[in-house]
Amino acid sequence: MADRALMPDLLRAFALFGIAVVNVIGFAQPFTSGFHNGGLDTVADHAAYSLVSLLFLMKSYPLFSMMFGAGLAYQLMAAERAGKDFAPRYFRRMTALIVLGILHFIFFWIGDILLSYGLLGCLLFVLRGASVKVLVRTGIALIALNTLLLFAFAGMIWAGETYAPEAMAGAGYDEMDADAFAAFGEGSFWDAALYRLELLPFVLPSVIVQQGISVFGFFCFGLAAVKAGVIDQPMAPIWRLSRRVFLPIGMAGSALGAWVLLQASSSVDSTYILGSGVIMAFSAFSALGYVGLIAAVSGGVAGPIRRFFARAGSASLSAYLLQSVILSLIFSAYGLDRFGTMGAAEAILVAALVAIGSLLFTGIWRSLAPRGPMEVLLRRVTYWGRV
Numbered sequence: 001m002a003d004r005a006l007m008p009d010l011l012r013a014f015a016l017f018g019i020a021v022v023n024v025i026g027f028a029q030p031f032t033s034g035f036h037n038g039g040l041d042t043v044a045d046h047a048a049y050s051l052v053s054l055l056f057l058m059k060s061y062p063l064f065s066m067m068f069g070a071g072l073a074y075q076l077m078a079a080e081r082a083g084k085d086f087a088p089r090y091f092r093r094m095t096a097l098i099v100l101g102i103l104h105f106i107f108f109w110i111g112d113i114l115l116s117y118g119l120l121g122c123l124l125f126v127l128r129g130a131s132v133k134v135l136v137r138t139g140i141a142l143i144a145l146n147t148l149l150l151f152a153f154a155g156m157i158w159a160g161e162t163y164a165p166e167a168m169a170g171a172g173y174d175e176m177d178a179d180a181f182a183a184f185g186e187g188s189f190w191d192a193a194l195y196r197l198e199l200l201p202f203v204l205p206s207v208i209v210q211q212g213i214s215v216f217g218f219f220c221f222g223l224a225a226v227k228a229g230v231i232d233q234p235m236a237p238i239w240r241l242s243r244r245v246f247l248p249i250g251m252a253g254s255a256l257g258a259w260v261l262l263q264a265s266s267s268v269d270s271t272y273i274l275g276s277g278v279i280m281a282f283s284a285f286s287a288l289g290y291v292g293l294i295a296a297v298s299g300g301v302a303g304p305i306r307r308f309f310a311r312a313g314s315a316s317l318s319a320y321l322l323q324s325v326i327l328s329l330i331f332s333a334y335g336l337d338r339f340g341t342m343g344a345a346e347a348i349l350v351a352a353l354v355a356i357g358s359l360l361f362t363g364i365w366r367s368l369a370p371r372g373p374m375e376v377l378l379r380r381v382t383y384w385g386r387v
Helices: 006-028 043-055 060-082 086-107 114-127 132-163 165-169 173-186 189-227 237-262 270-281 283-298 304-314 316-331 344-368 373-382
Strands: none
Touching (some): 006 344, 060 114, 086 316, 086 373, 114 189, 237 283
């Protein structure tokens, strides 16, 4: 780890923790109702849900996405140093992510991001030669567009709820909840996999529209940060500005969005989508603010704790997939059978412990091996068998 900058890997480790506590809602409850149907009954539930919405919702995936964009730049520089053609190895990597994403979606996690990363990563290749200014402006425009789409979507749902309540009541959300309970609360491993497979053609376009646009924007930010030479420079002025100015702005907007989310009655009503749009509007401020905070603890002589978690973050693919395997086993009927039984506080605590456990596993693994297990597999595909 001596010749590898700590800051990028610490960012990955921090993002992985946030991803787990945000994702748990989809493991623990049906997507359509979320914790709003019996999971927010206590003060502790309200507090835990609000804290996750404030601190991690639409912040963890942006950080993860920034580091994906940074990864493109690192791969490009490595290919240039080796004098190799970059395109073949890059598209092999994206293809591997797409395949992994499909398998991950079907067998473990309906909210998989790897498939979207692989597809959008192919598009990012077009911008590999863009200037820092172009990348930053593109990122801002895409995040703003994603925010406007969420607001428009919220407005459309509100209009339906207000002027056509009967039609909205017949949208089939109760049936969707029942199907989710049948798959995860009663079904076998294969029942759950078949349920996810049937949803794949419907979920993927929704993810691309509702989240993928901003994800690509954060890809651009990460690529720009490497090109500007600041992603591994904790003392860069941009990170001081980020934690002192951007972070307070982002937290203020997220607090408003978190409050709106608490007023929702489900994860698909207009209030929930509106709250999501508010948080998305401030997501860039929040994410960059967090980069500024991580930068502040990345400088100077690294102690053993920072080095350990940086090693854990360097195996982010392994940790991300491990989280899904463990959480699916905890909540599904073929595991510990806790689907639909936990309130927000208990489920989020479980997710936090799983996140820490996954990072401890990858940190220990990386103390003994040069790469994480899934990173080895991905590298074999990228470099045609050469690790």
